[in-house]
Structures are given as C-alpha cells and as structure tokens.
Amino acid sequence: MWRVISRPLTADSRMQSRWTDGRATSTVAAQIAKPNDRLTSFERLEIYNRMYWFRVLDSLYEDCPGLRAVLGDTKFIRLAEAYLVKYPSGSFTLRNLPGRLAHFIRTTPRHTRPHTALCHDLARFEWARVEVFDTASRPLFTIDDLLDVPPARQGKLKLALQPYLQLLRLDYPVDDFILAVKQREAQLLRGEASNAPTEQRRLREKKTKRPPRARTHVAVHRLDSQIYFKRLEPAAYRILTALRAGATLEQALATGIPRAKKSRSDWAAKVQGWFRNWMELGWLCRRE
C-alpha cells in the first residue's frame, strides 16, 4: 500500500493509471483494497495517494518562499516532487523535510537551471531559518565568565557558539531577497483583504527581482523567539567559524584578521566591537 500512495501523481493530480510493471494500477489496487458501493479500490487508495502528495508538497511550499519566487510555482512543484521522490521524509516531523534540498539542488541541477547557484543559496538559507527556530540554546558566556579567566590565559580561551546560530557564506545576497519576497507576499495578502483589483494586479505582475551575484556573509540567529539575519564582515565570519570549529580565541583572531596594511589598533577596536555585539545578542555560550 505504501508504494501505491507514495507514487507521484499525474500532472492533473490523479493517481497514475499504470503500475510500475505496466499492469493497470486498478488491478494492483483491487488486490489490496475493497471497493464499496460508491468508490472503486483505485479511487479509495487514490484518496491516500493525493493526501500524501498534497501534504508534503504544501509543507515544502510553505518553507521555501524564496525558491518559489525564483522558479515560479510550476517549476518549484516539479523540483519539490523530484526531491521528495529521491529524499522522502525520514523524520517524524515535517519540519525536517527541506533538510537535504540544498544538496539535491546542487547534485541535480536540471530542475533549477539557469539559476542553480542562486537556488542552492536560497535552499541553504531557508533551511537555516528552520534550524535556528528550535535548535537548543546553551547558558550564555558572560563578562563575569571572561573576568574569571586570568588575562594571561584569555588568548587560550575556547569560546563556544550557540548551537542555533547559523553562519552562511553565500554567493548571492539572499537575505535581502527573502525580505523583499516576504514583503511582497504580505502586500498581496493585504491587497486581497482590501479588495482593490488594480493594485492586486500591479503587485502580482511586479515580481521580486533576482539579486545579482555578490559574496555575502550572514548570520541567522534568534532573539526573544524571533528570527533575524545579520550581515557579517568577512573577517567576522572567519572568526566565528573558527571559534565554532574549536579554535582558541588567539587562533580564531589569527585566522580571521588579514595580515594586511591596516594597523593592529584599528582592528582591535573593530574586533572588540564585534565581540561586545555578539555577547549582547547571546551568541557566545559556555563550553560544555
């Protein structure tokens, strides 16, 4: 029965009439399910087949507003279906459904051409937003914790980052793009409520512009249960990723700060500012 109900639907969202071995699906269905006075075995199993696909596709659709905006609904649904055939849900919760979508887009580029790189970034970003929502947080690393460390040992200090904090190095500024997409969706919803047809049409026709390629570093984080994105300077991104990989403070700074012309004192002020900000945002936590 599982093979019947998890099989992709036809273009008009019905159960496929041919089974994988060429037999009529109605023959296969008749072996499993009883017909009744109103529905054939095929029709009874088709209810489950449709419910399965509507449920998983709706869930991905909700989770991926950016991908939808780039691909349009038809291409997006084709991508989603191909993805779910290759990687059906392996988790008790639909939350995890987009977990391998970025990987799928990269390894199966035909569904997203010619915007595969942008779509890959979007899938990573949209998955980061799922992860940041309900991943654990640990006790904060505070100024008092820092003062407990003798100054001579502070360079050797290993700081941990909150497990929920997501650090992304992207080829496109998808953070701004997603904000624009969300804004447009909100406007469309408001437009529907206010019922002004010309305004509605104008909004529908005005698609969110695809962003041009530009190296972008973003932290996706949460504060008071809300999700936020924060742009990072490349050096800040390098320091944070080094800390996450287990580097000491000294090592992280050495990796992060370019050995270039700028004087050390310029950097000291900047880096201190970053750390102050990261502590205020609660990104640093105690090592376990």
Next chain:
Amino acid sequence: MPANKFNGYTDYGIGIGLRIPHYEHILSRKPSVDWFEIISENFMVDGGRPLEVLDQILAQYQVVQHGVAMYFGAAAGPNKEHLRRLKTLTKRTKTPWLTDHLCWGSVDGTFSHDLLPMPYTFAAAKQTAANIRQVRDTLEIPIAVENVSSYTEFHVSEMTEWEFLSEVVELADCGILLDVNNIYVSAKNHGFSAYDYIDNVPHHRVAQMHIAGHTKFEKYILDTHDHPVLDPVWKLYAHATKLCGVTATLLEWDDKIPSFDEVHNEALKANEFIAQAREAKIPVPQKISRTKIR
C-alpha cells in the same frame, strides 16, 4: 469514564487543542480553559520558541500530550529515539496520560505523515498491543489509543474495526481515546453503524474523547477538522457519554482555525450533551469482558 486508570485518575473536563494562531491570545489574555491538548511532535525539539511557549502554558494550564507519529501499528515496533525524545517531553509536561493513534504511517524509516488504517487481523492486533505495552513501560504513564478515520478497507481484514480496537486494548490493557467524529466519518465511508461501534467497545477503558468537524464530498467524507462539530457527531457524543460516563473531552480544530473564543465556545457546547447524558442517569460502565470473536 470521569477518572480511571487509563487517564491517570483525572477528571479534566473540556479542552481544546493548543494551536499557533491562538498563542498570543492565550498568553496575553490567559482565558480560563480546563485543559489543552498538545501535539507531542511539535515540542520534541531541543529549544527555541516551541519550548518557551510550552513552558508558559504549563505554568498556567493542564496539558495532555497527543502524538501523531508513534504509529502503534508499526510492524517494526516503536522507534527508540522517538521514545527517548517523547519521554523527555513527558517529564516536562507531566501529562497524566498520553495518546496516539491506532494506525501505521512509516515504512523502513520513510514517513507518510498520515494516519494510515490497519488491516484488522489478529496478528496485527497482537503486534500493536505489544508495541503499546513497550511504549507504556518506557514512558511509565497510562496510554490511550485513538481510532482513526479511514477511506479504505482491506481484503485481509478478519474482523470489524471496533472488534479490532477492542482486541488491541484488551491485549495491551490500555485505554481508548474515542474519537466520535472519526467513528462517524468511517461509518459513512464504509457503511457500518456508528452506534454499533460505540455500543461494542469496552466503555470502562475510555480515557478521553475527541470531537471535530468534517467535510462531506459526493462519494465520501473527509476528516478535515476545519468546521464546527456537526449534529450527528454531537448525537454520537451524547450516546457515547451515556455509555462511558462523562469523560475528558477535546475539540480538534486544525485547519481554517477561527478565533480562540470561537473554538472554545464550540468545545463548550459539549456541556449541553453532558447535561443530557447526566439527566439520563449515567450508570458506571461495567467492566465487560470482550466478546469472543475468535
């Protein structure tokens, strides 16, 4: 039954499902509600907003855990990691009893996210009962299983759905979460009498009831949980209450969710039927031994 070993000897009254669109209303207005049912899987996470909201709810309300992915009917038995997460959550919520469905829904680690009907066979009943016992022994709280709504029947079935439910709960010695809307939906879809179903399950095991709305199509009824409860379902609820006693009752409203007050007022209509059932002087359900169906 008002209080029995299958609901931890509680008497919880009328509750509603805790749903995201109502969070703000509940947390800011603190309306008086007998209890909330939470979907366990939504809170089996490591942190963030779900658990923050849950802790605020727990500080003020009684909460019962209802699952949608334990799949008591799974041939492979309960998933160990799932049970571990579920147990962590039960310690947080202190749920007096825990419910999930008499169904299957995953195959070899792939999840349908649906509540799929079981073949009603003796072998399946035995396996399901063993699974329920394992869950209860791990979680160390009473378990009640819910009958699902369904749209198909299987050739291999050896008994009716209510005989299967009775067989499972007797073998597992567990409770029933009697969903009267699901009984109505399945009765219409499969052409049996919903009253026969309710008359023939072990009433002393009913730990909780569900009521909900459904949608009628030309050839079948879909269990959509997006409407008020329909009249024939209220009648069934009154009938079940006469037989089982006044039982913890929960309204499920999961789609096109209206305001908190609208959902809560719909649930409170159950009071009328409880009053009717009380007038009819509800006898305490006798522990009936199961009808021999072998």
